Amino acid sequence: MDVGRHPRIRLLAYSEVEKVEGEVGNFRVTVRKKPRYVNESKCTGCGSCAEKCPTVTSDAYNLGLGKSKAIFKYFAQGIPSSYTIDASVCRNFQQGKKCGVCAKVCQAGAIDYKQEEQILEVDAGAIILATGYELFDAGRVPEYGYGRIPNVVTALEFERFLSASGPTHGHVYRRSDLQVEAKLPELEKASQKVLRELEKFEKTFSMTSDEFFEKFEAGELTGAQYDEWAKAIKGYAPLKQQLENARKQVDCMESAHRIAFIQCVGSRDKRFNEYCSGFCCMHSVKEAIIAREHDREAEIYIFGMDIRAVGKGFEEYRNRAGEAGVTFVRSRVAEVTENAAHNPILWFEDTKNRIVRSLEVDLVVLATGCEPSPAAHKFSAMLGIPLTDFGFYKTKTVPALDTSRPGIFTCGCAQGPMDIPESVAQASGCAARAAQALSESESMRLVS
Amino acid sequence: MSGNGEDMDVTEARIGVFVCHCGTNIAGYLDCEALMEYAATLPNVVYAKNNLYTCSESGIGEIQKAISDHRLTRVVVSSCSPRTHMPLFKSACAEAGLNPYLFEMANIRDQCSWVHMQERDAAQAKAKDLIRMAVAKAVLLTPQKDIEASLVKKAMVLGGGMAGLSSASALADMGVEVFLVEREAELGGLLRRINRVGPSGEKASDIVADMVRQVRDKPNIKLLLETELAGVGGVVGNYEVVLKTKSGEEIKQTVGSIVVATGAVPLNAEGLCGYDGKRVITQIELEEQLRDRKFEAKNVVMIQCVGARSAERKYCSRICCLSAVKNSIYIKELDPSAHVHVLYRDIQMYGTENEKLLWDSRGKGVRYDIYDASRPPVVKDGAVELYQPLTGMTVEIPFDLVVLSTPLVAPADSQTIANYMRIPVDGNNFFLEAHAKLRPLDFATDGIYLAGTARYPATVPEAQAQGLGAASRANTILSKDKLTFSALVSQVTDRCDGCGFCVDLCPYKALSLVEYEKDGQIRKKNRSDSILCKGCGVCAATCPKGGVVVLGFTRKQLEAQVDAALESLQ
Structure with a gap:
């Protein structure tokens, strides 16, 4: 918000850098501002449009765990607070339908279906690359069953489950249950459809379905129209059973009580990334502590090789988790299987007790590692700056935030995985380096 | 327009109330009409209007028009949160010639329509209460003037290690006059004792020399070696710093901002694990041996977490595993037939290049063995006795050198330095930043910033990034022409009898x-002190006599609000 309100910061959100020319003190950056189809200066962020938008999509912010609309805001506190139409799903753009609901409800008159992309030229003396990172795709580790076993989730998904503003309003439900809950409306709809059909037959032939079926089975009623009625009745029975089961399962839906975190998913693994992702130990410890706050009796296990609690207050925080009853197991989990109750079972060697064991839990959370953003490759090529063997921007030891090219600096997880305070400190540091570069280039110009 | 409304007569309260629909956020649940x-029926209200969005350009325009058309002397907006929108509405009032302190806000969205969506009638009644309260308070508002203060465009950097050198250099390049204070006779700090810097392997002495040259070359950096802090007075923009040189000379200097980069020291290992400084040494002493090419040992055992992650010192010192792994590689490079055995609890090679260093070290044949904190290794004569939790056996590892990885600790006088500046330290005597995540380089006190191992153990690139970052933070103050503060701060009244209850409680x-x-x-x-004060109100809430008040939240104003709130119960 400070950035959004700062008089000397011009925010170019929803924009991509196309080209960079020039050198330190005198860069010219070409920026493509993508169309939002919403006028940023008019949109007040009230959200009426999204409320009425008929196109339901999966919610990217909640990792597809919730629902969003074709006109959306990535998350509630986003800056700028303007909404955006996702033209790839919006009816107006995709199906050539005359929808226009958002334009009708927007009282600020901010919807602009004709908005076009803009090419902007920005002059800059220095450039800071803070292009972030991607999360490792947990599905690449076959033995942990992500994508195959519903109750194996990633740390970020778990984070959304824990959040009061998340898709489950802070309840740590199991995905196997949520999948049933998600299917419920469909089942209800199908069941109602059959019931209406039966009602129609009942009206037409003035008898209840039960009476009819008895007679039909006894062979008293024959004919094509009766065959159809009977078929509908026969089809309804399993549907009804399925619906009842689903309702029961949803009614007794309980939060996951036994939760296991698996560390180094995709990290410190020669098959994927051999480096350490730095932040995952601490987010597992944090999620474990919060899960215990949600459920005082929760059984929580963290499976890791080393617990890397290296930041200020981190070791103390890890100890707090231990005191709160979180169990740390020194182990690299070998395999996760699933039993009939959809409970994941972890198979592992408990190294400190020197035995191979298994453990049944309700939910497994995978601490997925950090991977370089594709943007790093793009800017590496565009700016001619090298990446490390791992694909992050390469920096020197000293000066710590400089890329190989004068006037271009980098901070945060774009130069390698790191925690928030390190990232913030680096960002401020980059601002200083940029100021230094400008003063240096200024004085060089004066000399020449 | 004056922008401050000084010419306007505002003694008579002529209030304008603006009720915002916030699209459907408010109007969807409350009847804004x-x-x-x-x-409009409330006392002193001469004008009332509802807007689709009071914060939109047209909404702001309506406020400004009403101020002039209806000679408003108070404005109340009942809408969203003051946290997000108060500054906008206040500046709108100022632009229209009304003193911005004559503005009041009622939050009928976040604190009403949003949280009571299911109880519309009760929510409507509550919104009325909130508006009535804001109007009652508005009557008693008085015009105020922002507090303005001059500032000195100079900075004091305390500590000439990696963080301090980086900070001083950056501030100088930003055009600030810098005083770089170092208590030792030489610059470089802890880095002077280091051999090479991991993971890239540059010589530490080269890095120090280059940094020192940069600092010495800048005409606007004044170096004060063998000089220590002796006192700090004043406030942001005008800190009066007292320094003492080795010869006892006192130096006084007024600066706008201070960067604390006073560093940390390796824990003295005396009495730990058989330390004798000869066959059992610390990791920093190994660095010095390697730097001076005096290292000679065939069988080296390194023990991690000596004096750290213990009951006495709970924290992990962050850099000791990095040092051990790095030095194990140098030892193997000097003599591939040497044995290096690292005994650890968790091997903390966080990040990309560090973890790679661990793989490299293992590849060179360095042996890693985990130990259990409850049964730590014992250094005996010629061998280290290790209980191996992974085998359940106890083994003896022969050595001719044991290296103890001891943590970095805060210098003995960090509490004194903290007291001078009225800044806090944490349980380990490291300086305590304003916010662990979002403000790692700031203190709650304006104008004082933190960098390097004075904050927490850090690697060379980390200390440098923080030093640069602190310079940037300091320049957010120093780049201004004058400092402006809110007038809504505490004020001592005649009723104060000097009991001092509030003095200890004031967080600032x-x-x-x-x-x-x-x-x-x-x-x-x-x-x-109206500049140090942030208007939090702890003092006013503590004082039993009304001896101190916070402007904008005076007893009368709060009583008027409470009375207005209770009206609905009568």
Whole structure:
């Protein structure tokens, strides 16, 4: 918000850098501002449009765990607070339908279906690359069953489950249950459809379905129209059973009580990334502590090789988790299987007790590692700056935030995985380096 | 327009109330038309209006037009949160010639329509209460003037290690006059004792030399070697720093901002694990041996977490595993036949290049063995006895050198330095930043910043990034022409009898007791520093006598609000 309100910061959100020319003190950056189809200066962020938008999509912010609309805001506190139409799903753009609901409800008159992309030229003396990172795709580790076993989730998904503003309003439900809950409306709809059909037959032939079926089975009623009625009745029975089961399962839906975190998913693994992702130990410890706050009796296990609690207050925080009853197991989990109750079972060697064991839990959370953003490759090529063997921007030891090219600096997880305070400190540091570069280039110009 | 409304006569309260629909956020649950009509009936309200969005350009325009058309002397907006929108509405008032402190806000969205969506009637009644309260308070608002202060465009950097050197250099390049204070005779700090810097392997002495040259080359950096801090007075923009040189000379200097980069020291290993400084040494002593090419040992055992992650010192010192792994590689490079055995609890090679260093070290044949904190290794004569939790056996590892990885600890006088500047330290005596995640380089006290191992153990690139970052933070103050503060701060009244209850509780140390004479007797009275004060109100809430108030939240104003709130119960 400070950035959004700062008089000397011009925010170019929803924009991509196309080209960079020039050198330190005198860069010219070409920026493509993508169309939002919403006028940023008019949109007040009230959200009426999204409320009425008929196109339901999966919610990217909640990792597809919730629902969003074709006109959306990535998350509630986003800056700028303007909404955006996702033209790839919006009816107006995709199906050539005359929808226009958002334009009708927007009282600020901010919807602009004709908005076009803009090419902007920005002059800059220095450039800071803070292009972030991607999360490792947990599905690449076959033995942990992500994508195959519903109750194996990633740390970020778990984070959304824990959040009061998340898709489950802070309840740590199991995905196997949520999948049933998600299917419920469909089942209800199908069941109602059959019931209406039966009602129609009942009206037409003035008898209840039960009476009819008895007679039909006894062979008293024959004919094509009766065959159809009977078929509908026969089809309804399993549907009804399925619906009842689903309702029961949803009614007794309980939060996951036994939760296991698996560390180094995709990290410190020669098959994927051999480096350490730095932040995952601490987010597992944090999620474990919060899960215990949600459920005082929760059984929580963290499976890791080393617990890397290296930041200020981190070791103390890890100890707090231990005191709160979180169990740390020194182990690299070998395999996760699933039993009939959809409970994941972890198979592992408990190294400190020197035995191979298994453990049944309700939910497994995978601490997925950090991977370089594709943007790093793009800017590496565009700016001619090298990446490390791992694909992050390469920096020197000293000066710590400089890329190989004068006037271009980098901070945060774009130069390698790191925690928030390190990232913030680096960002401020980059601002200083940029100021230094400008003063240096200024004085060089004066000399020449 | 004056922008401050000084010419306008505002003694008569002529209130304008603006009720915002916020699209459907408020109007979807509350009847805003009715709220507007209700507001119009309240005492002193001469104008009421509802808007689709009061914060939109047209909404702001309507406020400004009404100020002039209806000669409004108070504006109340009932909408969303003051946290997000108060500055906008206040500046709108100022632009229209009304003193911005004559603005009041009622939050009928976040605190009403959003949280009571299911109970519309009750929510409507509550919105009325909130508006009535805001109007009642608005009557008693008085015009105020922002507090302005001058500043000195100079900075003091305390500590000439990696963080301090980086900070001083950056501030100088930003055009700031810098005083770089170092208590030792030489610059470089801890880095001077280091051999090479991991993971890239540059010589530490080269890095120090280059940094020192840069600092010495800058004409606007004044170096004060063998000089220590002796006192700090004043406030942001005008800190009066007292320094003492080795010869006892006192130097006084006024600066706008201070960067604390006073560093950390390796824990003295005396009495730990058989330390003798010869066959059992610390990791920093190994660095010195390697640097001076005096290292010679065939069988080296390194023990991690000596004096750290213990009951006495709970924290992990972050850099000791990096040092051990790095030095194990140098030892193997000097003599591939040497044995290096690292005994650890968790091997903390966080990040990309560090973890790679661990793989490299293992590849060179360095042996890693985990130990259990409850059964730590024992250094005996010629061998280290290790209980191996992974085998369940106890083994003896022969050595001719044991290297103890001891943590970095805060210097003995960090509490004194903290007291001078009225800044806090944490349980380990490291300086405590304003926010662990979002403000790692700031203190809660304006104008003082933190970098390097004075904050927490850090690697060379980390200390440098923080040093640069602190420079940037300091320049957010120093780049201004003048400092502006809100006028809504504490004020001591005649009722103060100097009891001092509030002084200890003030989180910003803005209050102090001063003595004065009355009727031949020495008495005490509180004094409030309006720049240090953040207007939090702890003092006013503590004082049993009304001896201190916070402007904008005076007793009268709060009572008027409470009375207005209770009206609905009558």
